[in-house]
Amino acid sequence: MADSPVTLLDARLVVRRGEFRLDIGLRIEPGETVALLGPNGAGKTTALRALAGLAPLQDGHLVLDGRDISELPPEERPIGVVFQDYLLFPHLSARDNVAFGPRRHGMDRRSAHAVADRWLERVGLAEHGRRKPRNLSGGQAQRVALARALAVDPVLLLLDEPLAALDARTRLETRGELRRHLAAHPGATLLVTHDPLDALVLADRLVIVEEGRVVQEGDAATITARPRTDYVARLVGLNLYRGRGDGHSVAIADGLALTSTDTVEGDAFVAFPPSAVALHPHRPEGSPRNTWAAVLADVQRHGDNLRVRLDGPISVAADITPAAAAQLHLEPGRELWVAVKAAETRAYRA
The missing domain is CATH 2.40.50.100 (RNA polymerase II/Efflux pump adaptor protein, barrel-sandwich hybrid domain)
Structure with missing residues (x-):
């Protein structure tokens, strides 16, 4: 990763999808985790897809680590993504899933497997490398997906509802593990979620989106003390007028x-x-x-x-x-x- 500027991600995302229009600005510093929080249909997933190169920008800009990547195809962007359903390759072992990214970036098989082994050890799955996704628990699959995303040393890590598929107990345990890994990630992280607890526990800063617009942003203390919309007030449990x-x-x-x-x-x-x-x-x-x-x-x-x-x-x-x-x-x-x-x-x- 190149020497990081003060702002690692500097983006204005303008995307039209039928009658819906997303128009938001995002800035994330190195080592910072920002949660994009909002109700269903607010535009959170659209923003993530635009950053990943899966939805074209109609306007705006996308600068990552000082480089304009708005025209780059998804596979050439220095971005790692953990999707809501993880999307692990079912025919590959956990080890080969994690090695996939490094291999795609030109690393030889032996070196890619060495990288995968290191990441599986970091996420506590060193003994599960040969298992296929169908033989992993939900929490284990989530950790393999995280290892796969981080194995390419991404400048930007995108997490799309990363805990939504887990049961309550596994979610609690995995949330703590995920927080530890995000704290160690030197790049920028964007967490897309509708769960306020995930946002408050995992993120350094919250960006609240409603109907394709940013309605409030700040740290958890500011957001919870001074909500500015009915949605945010309900989120933090306050009566607001x-x-x-x-x-x-x-x-x-x-x-x-x-x-x-x-x-x-x-x-x-x-x-x-x-x-x-x-x-x-x-x-x-x-x-x-x-x-x-x-x-x-x-x-x-x-x-x-x-x-x-x-x-x-x-x-x-x-x-x-x-x-x-x-x-x-x-x-x-x-x-x-x-x-x-x-x-x-x-x-x-x-």
């Missing part, structure tokens, strides 16, 4: 303003977790700030608690204990009072 800030108050609906300890002026977001919401059968005494009447719409189990959704001037989610639910006699259509402490409410510029 947009309104007009005037000091410590944000007007978010006709007749309803929320008070925060934060100060904000003009277009603003206000957010708070469901755990910050208290429910009362009657209007709280003393008329504390951030209270309003609401109607119970839905109740669902949420871990050890209950997630309650209420309609009113705004729709809000609240987490309460089963004991509290019993005291409130919850049933759809029941009228309740909602209270949210100002100290647990975050307000920030839109």
